[in-house]
Amino acid sequence: MNGSTPHTPGLGSLPHEPYLATLVAGSPRKARFVLEDLLNQGHSVAAILEDVLTRAMESIGDLWQEGLLTVAQEHLASAMTEAQLAWLAPLLPVHASSSSLILLAGTPGELHGLGLRMLADVLSADGWRVLNLGSSVPEDDLVELVARRRPDVVGLSTALTTHLRDTRSIAAKLHALPDPPVVLLGGAAYLGNEDLAKRVGADLYASNAPQALELLRPMLERGLVAEDTNTDADVRPRDLALPDLRQFETASAARSVGVARLDMQGRILAANAAFERLAGGAVVGLPLESLVADAQRALVRKLVTGARPSWSDTFLGFAQDEEMVPVDRAARVGRVGGEVVVVIEPTTAEADRVNEGLLALVRDLVETQRSLETKTTELKAALDEVRSARLLLRKVQGILPICMACGRVRDDDDRHWVTMREYIAHTDAIALSHTYCPTCAASGPSE
Amino acid sequence: MTEPVPTLDVSLRPEHVAAAAIATDRFYAEIPEIAERYGARGREYAEHDHAYIFAWAVDAVAFDTPELFERNALWLHSVLTSRGFPHAWFVHTLELVQLVAVEQGLLSEADAARVVGDVIPRLPAMS
Ligand code: B12
Numbered sequence: 001m002n003g004s005t006p007h008t009p010g011l012g013s014l015p016h017e018p019y020l021a022t023l024v025a026g027s028p029r030k031a032r033f034v035l036e037d038l039l040n041q042g043h044s045v046a047a048i049l050e051d052v053l054t055r056a057m058e059s060i061g062d063l064w065q066e067g068l069l070t071v072a073q074e075h076l077a078s079a080m081t082e083a084q085l086a087w088l089a090p091l092l093p094v095h096a097s098s099s100s101l102i103l104l105a106g107t108p109g110e111l112h113g114l115g116l117r118m119l120a121d122v123l124s125a126d127g128w129r130v131l132n133l134g135s136s137v138p139e140d141d142l143v144e145l146v147a148r149r150r151p152d153v154v155g156l157s158t159a160l161t162t163h164l165r166d167t168r169s170i171a172a173k174l175h176a177l178p179d180p181p182v183v184l185l186g187g188a189a190y191l192g193n194e195d196l197a198k199r200v201g202a203d204l205y206a207s208n209a210p211q212a213l214e215l216l217r218p219m220l221e222r223g224l225v226a227e228d229t230n231t232d233a234d235v236r237p238r239d240l241a242l243p244d245l246r247q248f249e250t251a252s253a254a255r256s257v258g259v260a261r262l263d264m265q266g267r268i269l270a271a272n273a274a275f276e277r278l279a280g281g282a283v284v285g286l287p288l289e290s291l292v293a294d295a296q297r298a299l300v301r302k303l304v305t306g307a308r309p310s311w312s313d314t315f316l317g318f319a320q321d322e323e324m325v326p327v328d329r330a331a332r333v334g335r336v337g338g339e340v341v342v343v344i345e346p347t348t349a350e351a352d353r354v355n356e357g358l359l360a361l362v363r364d365l366v367e368t369q370r371s372l373e374t375k376t377t378e379l380k381a382a383l384d385e386v387r388s389a390r391l392l393l394r395k396v397q398g399i400l401p402i403c404m405a406c407g408r409v410r411d412d413d414d415r416h417w418v419t420m421r422e423y424i425a426h427t428d429a430i431a432l433s434h435t436y437c438p439t440c441a442a443s444g445p446s447e
Numbered sequence: 448m449t450e451p452v453p454t455l456d457v458s459l460r461p462e463h464v465a466a467a468a469i470a471t472d473r474f475y476a477e478i479p480e481i482a483e484r485y486g487a488r489g490r491e492y493a494e495h496d497h498a499y500i501f502a503w504a505v506d507a508v509a510f511d512t513p514e515l516f517e518r519n520a521l522w523l524h525s526v527l528t529s530r531g532f533p534h535a536w537f538v539h540t541l542e543l544v545q546l547v548a549v550e551q552g553l554l555s556e557a558d559a560a561r562v563v564g565d566v567i568p569r570l571p572a573m574s
Contacts, residue, residue, distance in 0.1 A: 067530045164510065191515070199510050
């Protein structure tokens with residue numbers, strides 16, 4: 001179609017239409033199922049990001065352009081895709097870690113941030129240290145931060161061609177820094193035209209995330225940390241077909257709840273210490289079914305083969321005689337073998353969201369506690385005031401013993417006799433102000 | 448037209464906005480029917496769109512990439528005509544942009560013809 005955006009070259013030929021249909025229908029659950037099916041069929045996360053998410057979003061733009069979708073529907077599609085990215089990105093295979101730093105930002109005024117986010121995810125899985133500042137970053141602030149953090153690469157994302165002038169100005173300022181970074185440019189505004197990117201100021205240009213990875217690989221490898229530099233290329237974690245296990249270990253290690261990861265056949269790929277303790281020994285390689293009582297087997301099988309949610313990204317948790325925290329969207333499938341509860345925690349990202357919820361709860365509690373403490377202090381102060389007011393009242397109202405010889409009055413007890421002036425000053429309810437009464441004033445100052 | 452008029456982008460220069468006001472005035476004087484059809488909001492849209500068209504033309508020359516103007520013009524043509532804006536009106540919009548850009552000193556006559564004029568006969572006649 002004339003005028004529509006050129007389609008980014010993808011990695012392969014995964015169909016994006018089923019996912020697009022869920023975006024148009026505005027149905028996030030179905031969107032997730034479509035992507036899980038692709039994972040279950042063995043497609044890589046990288047291919048799904050590029051061929052499905054990116055392509056479908058391009059089509060969303062085309063549909064809006066042709067007047068077939070409203071701005072609201074376009075927004076919904078963006079939000080839905082962002083949510084899918086949140087659970088897909090942690091499944092990207094992790095490369096060795098590098099000290100190389102890349103700073104990513106959207107040019108001023110640029111609200112398109114999904115491309116940046118996708119780039120940030122794949123680069124960080126590839127081993128980069130990534131600082132993603134997100135969309136629309138003011139020019140001077142950006143340059144100042146680059147001067148301070150001195151990243152190896154600065155990646156600028158621009159979707160609208162009207163932002164290219166600002167991009168050119170930023171690129172020039174970055175090149176003028178004492179320790180200039182490599183300037184990597186990308187985004188729909190370049191129309192896939194590398195010459196244009198060079199004219200704007202690119203040292204490097206990539207039309208999509210996988211291309212950017214390849215271009216940056218030599219720089220990444222320069223920064224590889226010592227322990228990883230000897231890694232045999234053949235056995236790098238990124239070459240494993242299985243989703244990232246490191247992510248799994250970090251997410252589950254500290255949990256008191258048993259957590260296991262299953263492969264697509266329902267066999268245990270990995271389990272945390274709590275899981276093995278509860279299951280009574282080593283479990284890796286065993287089918288989950290073999291660990292549960294006969295009565296529960298059908299249920300577990302249904303869960304495994306029902307493929308919803310899929311096992312490639314699903315954790316199972318075991319806990320003994322313990323109420324499970326109901327995890328967002330989790331299926332609590334009941335007791336197994338009379339004493340074990342199985343829960344499904346769909347993804348690390350969702351579990352993290354639950355943790356965030358818990359944190360918010362704790363923060364609320366701390367807040368309440370603090371305000372209670374403040375109230376108590378205020379109450380104490382008010383009580384003190386009442387006490388001293390009462391004391392004062394007693395003093396003012398009581399009969400005041402006065403010495404007939406020196407004129408001193410009794411303060412509190414028999415041992416303390418003070419002048420009337422001291423007494424009044426002491427009560428602190430009355431302040432003395434120095435002046436002359438009319439009689440004394442008439443006879444002139446006494447000095 | 449239920450969508451709000453978008454606010455002008457930070458990247459638009461005052462000279463593009465000023466040229467947009469002139470081109471819009473002229474368009475409205477020459478084709479009064481547009482005012483009846485789209486009302487006051489339509490005028491705001493028109494000024495907004497014109498400002499972008501000038502920016503695209505100036506950028507296409509500055510970056511020596513006529514494609515920048517062509518792709519954006521084809522895109523806007525598709526956005527507008529699919530929402531019922533007549534093809535002939537869009538053609539006239541570009542003709543006025545070509546003239547006003549030269550008058551306002553945004554582009555030389557040659558550049559305006561090379562970048563803007565060149566696209567006009569290639570707009571897909573539809574609507
Ligand atoms: C979603 C979207 C929005 C969302 C953005 C939400 C968000 N949180 O990001 C919202 C609603 C805010 C939006 C607003 C607008 N949008 Co919009 N938007 C889109 C849409 C549909 C998808 C963009 C997207 O997320 N794609 C998915 C990502 C993953 O792809 P990507 O951004 O291209 O990134 C990939 C590559 O480009 C590359 N990449 C990106 N950045 C970088 C950076 C580096 C360093 C590198 C190496 C690579 C790289 O890697 C990524 C992965 O491969 C596009 C359609 C399209 N064809 O792109 C329109 C589109 C870009 N928008 C468009 C328009 C017109 C607008 C608006 C002016 C009006 C409107 N439609 O609402 C405003 C302008 C706002 C502004 N000032 O920026 C037009 C632009 C047309 C043109 N000629 O310029 C498009 C093309 C839609 C269309 N066909 O009409 N939009």
